[in-house]
Amino acid sequence: MIQVHQVSYSYNELSVLEQVSLRVERGEFVFLVGPSGSGKTTLLRLLYADLMPITGDLSVIGQKLAKLDKISLPYFRQKIGLVFQDFKFLQDKTVRENLALPQRLAGTPSKSVKENVNRFLHQMGLSHHQHALPTEISSNERRRLAIARAVINNPVLLLADAPTEGLDLRLSLEVMALLDALNFQGMTVFVTTTDRQLAEKCNKRIIELRDGGIH
Amino acid sequence: MRYPLKNAISHIACAGTANLIGIIGVGFITALLTTLLLNHSLILKQSEFKRHSPTLVAFLKDTVEEAHGRTLVSQLEKNGQILAVDYTSKADKLARGEAEFQDLGVLIKEAFAETQGVNPFPASLNIYVDEELITRKALEHIALEIKTHHEIEDVMLTGQGQLKDRLRDSERTMLVGTAIAIVVAWFIIGSIIKRATVARSEEIYLMKLIGMFRNYLLLPFVVQGLFLGGLSALCGLGCFYTMMYVFQSQLGGVHFLTIYQIILVVAAEMLIGALVGLTTHRKYA
Numbered sequence: 001m002i003q004v005h006q007v008s009y010s011y012n013e014l015s016v017l018e019q020v021s022l023r024v025e026r027g028e029f030v031f032l033v034g035p036s037g038s039g040k041t042t043l044l045r046l047l048y049a050d051l052m053p054i055t056g057d058l059s060v061i062g063q064k065l066a067k068l069d070k071i072s073l074p075y076f077r078q079k080i081g082l083v084f085q086d087f088k089f090l091q092d093k094t095v096r097e098n099l100a101l102p103q104r105l106a107g108t109p110s111k112s113v114k115e116n117v118n119r120f121l122h123q124m125g126l127s128h129h130q131h132a133l134p135t136e137i138s139s140n141e142r143r144r145l146a147i148a149r150a151v152i153n154n155p156v157l158l159l160a161d162a163p164t165e166g167l168d169l170r171l172s173l174e175v176m177a178l179l180d181a182l183n184f185q186g187m188t189v190f191v192t193t194t195d196r197q198l199a200e201k202c203n204k205r206i207i208e209l210r211d212g213g214i215h
Numbered sequence: 216m217r218y219p220l221k222n223a224i225s226h227i228a229c230a231g232t233a234n235l236i237g238i239i240g241v242g243f244i245t246a247l248l249t250t251l252l253l254n255h256s257l258i259l260k261q262s263e264f265k266r267h268s269p270t271l272v273a274f275l276k277d278t279v280e281e282a283h284g285r286t287l288v289s290q291l292e293k294n295g296q297i298l299a300v301d302y303t304s305k306a307d308k309l310a311r312g313e314a315e316f317q318d319l320g321v322l323i324k325e326a327f328a329e330t331q332g333v334n335p336f337p338a339s340l341n342i343y344v345d346e347e348l349i350t351r352k353a354l355e356h357i358a359l360e361i362k363t364h365h366e367i368e369d370v371m372l373t374g375q376g377q378l379k380d381r382l383r384d385s386e387r388t389m390l391v392g393t394a395i396a397i398v399v400a401w402f403i404i405g406s407i408i409k410r411a412t413v414a415r416s417e418e419i420y421l422m423k424l425i426g427m428f429r430n431y432l433l434l435p436f437v438v439q440g441l442f443l444g445g446l447s448a449l450c451g452l453g454c455f456y457t458m459m460y461v462f463q464s465q466l467g468g469v470h471f472l473t474i475y476q477i478i479l480v481v482a483a484e485m486l487i488g489a490l491v492g493l494t495t496h497r498k499y500a
Contacts, residue, residue, distance in 0.1 A: 050424060070429060078426035088421045105427045 001026045001157060001188045002047065007056030009042055016042045018212040019056070024190055026156075029183040031199035032192045034209035040192035041085065043209065044161050047190070048080055049073060061157055078106055081150035081187075083160035087142055089134035095145055096121065096130040102153045120148045140171050144178070151182055158182060160191045164198060176202050226435030227442055230411040237407040238447045244396045245451025245480065251392045252472060252480075255385045262378050269301070269341035270354065273361050274368045277337060284338055287366055291342065296357060301341040308336035337368065351380050397487060404443045404488050408436055408495040436492035444488025448481040 002024035009017040016039040024030050034040050045051045046058060049065050058065040061079050068076055089098050096117060103113040121127045124144040129137045134145065143163060150158055160179065164172035176198070183189045193199055199206050208215045227234065275284050281304055288300045303311075344357060358370040412419070419432065456471055472480070 048424065074423075074426045074428045076426075077424060082424060088417070088424075090418055090421070101422070102425050105422060105425055105431060 001028070001061060002190065003057075003059040004043070004046075005057045005059075007043075007046065007053045007058060009039070009046060009051065009053050016212055017046075017053075020209070020212070020214055021056075022207055022214055024188060026188055027183070027186055029180065029189045029202075029204045030191070031202070031204055031206045032190065032209055033194070033196045033199050033206050034192075035194055038209045039212050040209055041161055044159050044190075044192060047159055048077060048082060078102075078153060079155055079157065081153070081155035081158040083146045083150045083158070083163050085161040085165060087134070087146045089142070089145070091134060094131050094133060095126055095137065098134060098145065099126075099149050099152060102149060106153055108153075116152055120152050124148045140167065140174075143167070143175060147175070147178060147182075151187070155187065157188045157190065160189070162192055162194065164193060164195065169198070172198050173201070220434075220438070222431070223435040223438035226411050226415060227439045229414040230407045230439070233407045233410050234443065237403050237443055238450055240403045241400045241443065241447030241484065242451035242454065244399055245448050245484065246455045248392060248396050249452060249455045249472065249480065251385070251389050252476060253469065255382075255389050256472075256476075257469065258378065258382050258385050262382055268373055270344040270373060271342040271358055271361065272371045272373060273340040273342060274371070275338045275340065275366055276368045279338065279366045281338070283366065284340070287364065288340060290364075291340065291361065294357070294360075296345055296353070297342055298345050299343045301343075303339050303341060305334045305336055305338045308339065309334050312336055350383075400444070400447070400484065400487050401491055404440055404491040405495055407443060408439050408492055411439060412436075412495065433493070433496050436496040437489050438492070440488030440490070440492030440495075441485050442488070444484035444486070444491075445481055448484035452477060452480060 002022070004020055004022045007017055007020045008015070020039075020043065032040050032043065042051065046053055046065075047060055049060075049068055052065070061076070063072075063076055090101065093101075099120060100113050100117050103116060108116070118127075121130050124147070126137075126141060126145060126148070129141060134142055137145070147160070147163065150160070158179070163179070164175050167175065172195070179189050179191065180202070191199075196206070196208075230237075275287075279287075281302075284302050284304075288302050291297055291300045342357075342361070344354065354372060358372060361367060362370050422432065452472070459466060459469070459471055
């Protein structure tokens with residue numbers, strides 16, 4: 001599902017990733033653990049082709065990212081679910097509209113969009129907040145909304161950037177249970193976190209990223 | 216299609232009051248362009264009206280016989296710049312005067328008949344010049360040349376050449392004016408679309424990450440360009456028409472643009488808007 005081979009990346013002079021290689025199989029649930037600034041978010045951005053590596057090869061969902069062009073990029077990204085560290089909601093749109101966005105962009109018929117949004121709002125316990133703005137709901141609800149938005153198009157791969165950041169252990173485990181349920185349905189899940197203890201508690205494969213390299 | 220359009224409207228709304236300022240700016244340019252267009256139409260109409268009149272009229276002296284006058288015609292026709300020369304005798308002129316001026320013509324004839332007993336109208340040569348050569352300067356030169364013949368009393372420029380000069384000037388002004396208008400409209404519309412893009416940069420970035428297709432991203436830019444171009448043109452034309460209506464009595468018989476010209480102006484500005492949207496999308500999105 002994910003193949004990273006000898007990938008390096010640097011911001012100007014500052015090297016962030018050096019010769020990173022890893023492999024994630026289809027249906028796996030993998031934690032990428034590392035301290036802040038270790039390059040987790042950069043690696044994730046490389047995986048969804050927001051950045052291009054300076055050296056090395058990346059292959060995600062069978063697609064070599066170096067060969068992606070402007071036309072095929074949207075199709076590639078629609079197969080991936082993304083949970084951003086800062087959520088990236090449309091602040092002037094309601095919870096319902098934010099959740100519907102990936103479906104609208106994928107050109108899903110209006111009737112199906114309505115049904116899917118209702119189902120996900122119900123599953124995530126957000127039905128009563130559907131007309132609220134993202135700023136009007138709690139941090140935990142925003143996190144659930146971000147996950148719902150990432151998986152509403154039924155992607156084959158879910159990339160979650162620090163989805164439990166700032167949460168206590170109970171709420172973190174709740175989020176992990178949600179991701180585990182998605183993984184159980186067959187979705188490959190790749191999660192970054194700074195919390196090694198949480199990753200160990202979940203009993204999943206852990207890849208450690210430190211000083212720009214895999215350990 | 217409904218959602219992409221809603222997205223486009225939201226994109227327009229992001230520019231806020233800049234839209235209004237832009238519409239006023241481009242509308243003002245449209246009004247200026249309309250003035251040039253009206254002026255050109257007016258000159259063109261005058262030119263059409265005078266199309267069949269001669270460029271120069273040379274009046275012959277009363278002492279010149281008709282046979283001598285006709286010899287002069289063939290002499291003048293040898294000049295390469297002159298297309299044709301018509302001889303009009305005194306009798307023809309008198310008949311035409313009666314026909315054109317009716318009662319007044321008869322009165323003139325009778326008055327002269329009583330006092331002098333002669334036809335007051337001089338024989339003349341109607342001279343047609345190649346329209347490509349009709350500049351004021353060239354015409355004056357030809358007129359002076361004709362005047363050197365001793366049979367000629369006077370040479371009159373009918374105004375046809377002057378009209379051609381004005382038409383050329385008007386065409387040149389229209390061309391320069393249109394070029395300036397396009398540049399200014401491009402700059403104004405481009406700035407507004409850029410403003411909306413900056414305001415929506417995070418939203419656009421998110422949409423790209425989620426997998427937005429290029430057409431979907433392009434649509435708001437083009438729709439905003441079409442909206443600004445079209446509405447500005449309509450506002451400019453509307454204001455101009457209102458002004459013309461208010462000052463109708465002072466303007467006399469000047470008519471507003473034809474429906475085809477209105478459609479052309481609106482379509483041209485919408486096209487400019489769409490092109491600006493396209494280029495801004497390529498540059499900033």
